[in-house]
Amino acid sequence: MKKIMISGVTALALFTGGIVGLGAIGNSVQAAQATLKFKDVPSTHWAAEAINSAVEQGYFKGYADGTFKPSSPVTKAEMASILGRLADQPDATTQEQNNFTDVPEWAKSGVSIAIKKGFISPSKYNGKLDAQAALQRGEMASWLTQGLTVVDPEYKQALSDVTNTVVPVKEYFTGKLASSQKNAVAVALGTGLMSVANDKTFGTDRTTTRAEVAVLIARYASVTKTKPADFQGLNELREVGLTGTNLSVIAPKYKKAGKEKFSDSYDYSKVTSDFAKVRNQEITTVTNYADLKIKNWIIVNPYVEGISRSIYYPVFVDEKDILLRGAYYSFTEFDISIKNSMNQLQGGSLINSPTINTLTSPSSKAFSEYGPKHINDFLGAKGIFTLKNPVYWGQGLLHFDKSLNPGVRLTLKDGTNYNVIPN
Numbered sequence: 501m502k503k504i505m506i507s508g509v510t511a512l513a514l515f516t517g518g519i520v521g522l523g524a525i526g527n528s529v530q531a532a533q534a535t536l537k538f539k540d541v542p543s544t545h546w547a548a549e550a551i552n553s554a555v556e557q558g559y560f561k562g563y564a565d566g567t568f569k570p571s572s573p574v575t576k577a578e579m580a581s582i583l584g585r586l587a588d589q590p591d592a593t594t595q596e597q598n599n600f601t602d603v604p605e606w607a608k609s610g611v612s613i614a615i616k617k618g619f620i621s622p623s624k625y626n627g628k629l630d631a632q633a634a635l636q637r638g639e640m641a642s643w644l645t646q647g648l649t650v651v652d653p654e655y656k657q658a659l660s661d662v663t664n665t666v667v668p669v670k671e672y673f674t675g676k677l678a679s680s681q682k683n684a685v686a687v688a689l690g691t692g693l694m695s696v697a698n699d700k701t702f703g704t705d706r707t708t709t710r711a712e713v714a715v716l717i718a719r720y721a722s723v724t725k726t727k728p729a730d731f732q733g734l735n736e737l738r739e740v741g742l743t744g745t746n747l748s749v750i751a752p753k754y755k756k757a758g759k760e761k762f763s764d765s766y767d768y769s770k771v772t773s774d775f776a777k778v779r780n781q782e783i784t785t786v787t788n789y790a791d792l793k794i795k796n797w798i799i800v801n802p803y804v805e806g807i808s809r810s811i812y813y814p815v816f817v818d819e820k821d822i823l824l825r826g827a828y829y830s831f832t833e834f835d836i837s838i839k840n841s842m843n844q845l846q847g848g849s850l851i852n853s854p855t856i857n858t859l860t861s862p863s864s865k866a867f868s869e870y871g872p873k874h875i876n877d878f879l880g881a882k883g884i885f886t887l888k889n890p891v892y893w894g895q896g897l898l899h900f901d902k903s904l905n906p907g908v909r910l911t912l913k914d915g916t917n918y919n920v921i922p923n
Contacts, residue, residue, distance in 0.1 A: 538568040545570065547711035554714035559585065570711035573634035577603060579708070580631075581610030582717060583619045583643065588724065592618030592650045600629040607631060618650035619643045638704030641684040641694055644720055648687070654728045655687065658738055662686040665741035666796050666833075668815045669702040673872040677704065686741075690734030690811065691723045700814075700869050733811035744779035745797040747920075750810050751828060751898060757907060757919040771917045780835070782913040785850040789842040792850050792858070793835040794910075795891070799898055800829040815872070816895075818864045823897065825904070830855045830896040831862065833872075837889050844875065844883040855908050857896030867893075 541551055551568060554560045559582050562568050574582075583589070598612040599622050611629065614620050620629075620643060649656035660683075667686045671677035677685065685702050688694040693716070697703055708716075728734055736746040747754060756773035772778075775797065783792045800810045802822050816831050823829065836847065836858075848859025861867070861874040868874075878890040899906040900922050907921040 538562055538566065540567045541570055545711070547715050550714040550718050551711060553718060559717060560710060560714065568710065570714075571709050573707035574710055574713050575632050576629055576635045576639070577607035577611065577631040579635045579640070579643070579713065580614040580620060580629075581607055582713065583647065584610040584613030584617065586617065586647075586717070586720070588721070589617045589619075589647060590650055591616050596622050598622060599627055600625070600631065602628045603631045614643075617647065619647040621646060634707040636704060637694070637702065637706050637708055638678065638681040638685065640708050640716070641688040641702075641704075642681060644693060644716065645684040645687045647720070648691075648723065651724045652728065658687055658690070658728050658734060659683045661738040662690070662741040664744075665737045666798065666812070667737070668812050668870070669696055670700040670870050671702055671704060673815075673870055677702070686737050687734065690737045691726070691728075691731050692733070693719050693723050696814070700871075732807060736811050740796060740798070743774065743776040744795065745775045745799070746810065746812070747775065747797070747799050750799045750801055751922070752900065753923050754908075754920040755923055757909075757921050761919070767915075770915050771919050773918070773920045775918065777916055778910055778912065778918045781916070783851070784911045784913055786852050787846065787849045788839070789846045790839055790850060791837040794856070795833040795835050797833075797856070798831040800831065802829060814866055815870045816862050816864060816867055816893075818866050821864065825899070825901050827900070828898040830857070830898040832856050832858075832894045832896065833891065834858055834894055835889070835891050838885055838887075842885050844879055844885075847875075847885065851910075853896065853908070853910075854904075855896045855898050856910065857894050860895055861893050862895045 598615050603611050662683050736749045739746050739749050759768050780793050785792050798812050800813050800817055850858050873892040875892045878885050878887045880886040910918040
């Protein structure tokens, strides 16, 4: 990783001390007037307002040549100094000592305060912060989400809840999202604190620029004023992490099928509406070609926009995709163990359900760009599976039209019956 060397004199040119509060970003007119003094930050720059606010509040200064250098990377020492100035950030309950041996003199106070405020945990390092290296986005996510846990303990619970979630970034689906950063990335996405790039990656190993930091400190202030439960995306990520599905967040309320739906001789105690009891368990199949487990089940409502959209919409669905008769999309991650040999049609016969469909995978452009496993990744000549244990995503439909029998039913080999119907 390329290191950015910075002297104490340069650092003082970048940052000022004694800042209290974060303040508002200001309107676009003020931003345009204030940022015109930077030759490289026109009023049309995507971060002009945030840069204006950051400069006004003293987090940044321009350079002697009249530039701001919005694309220049920010070092860990610099970012720690900025975070240390967030006056509204409370101190962490448990205090860790600054035992870093590589922090330059000018940044020692800032790093210590950032530790005190809970952004940086020295116990996760081995005595060295690599303070003068450019801060990467994955580590930025870790610092900011750790800070959130100090503001509201529910964010700490959220970081735990997303341990087993599906993270809507390309690195997750391609196996390149480090487990040490997964939870932080999930919470950063779920709160809108950070986002996915045009290439569908989070960019954990990309450096963080001065312009991005200006935006992030404003977003962080906004997130700290919002309860975790008020972020739909975070609710989805937590629910998937805990149960394997976002059904209760996205779809109309489902309930366990009533006792009247079963014969008097049936043991109704086996019926459940808790998908966590189904996740990663052996499911009874219609045919005997393979054993089947479900890892995750994602629901997407294609009829809403903006903040009402599922956080998983961009992964599976192309813009303006709609369905007939009010159906929602249903995407299921299957874990299949083929007994002898199986082709695609035989695989599709394992479960007789339009919702939990093993026959096909999403055909959207979005799906191919994010990179989840497609059934075609495992099919050879004549549609025969080339791998005994394929794990891939299937696409089905979640119906609400009563004439289409909209209930979802799965029976486990141990007799557990997942059986839910919409209200």
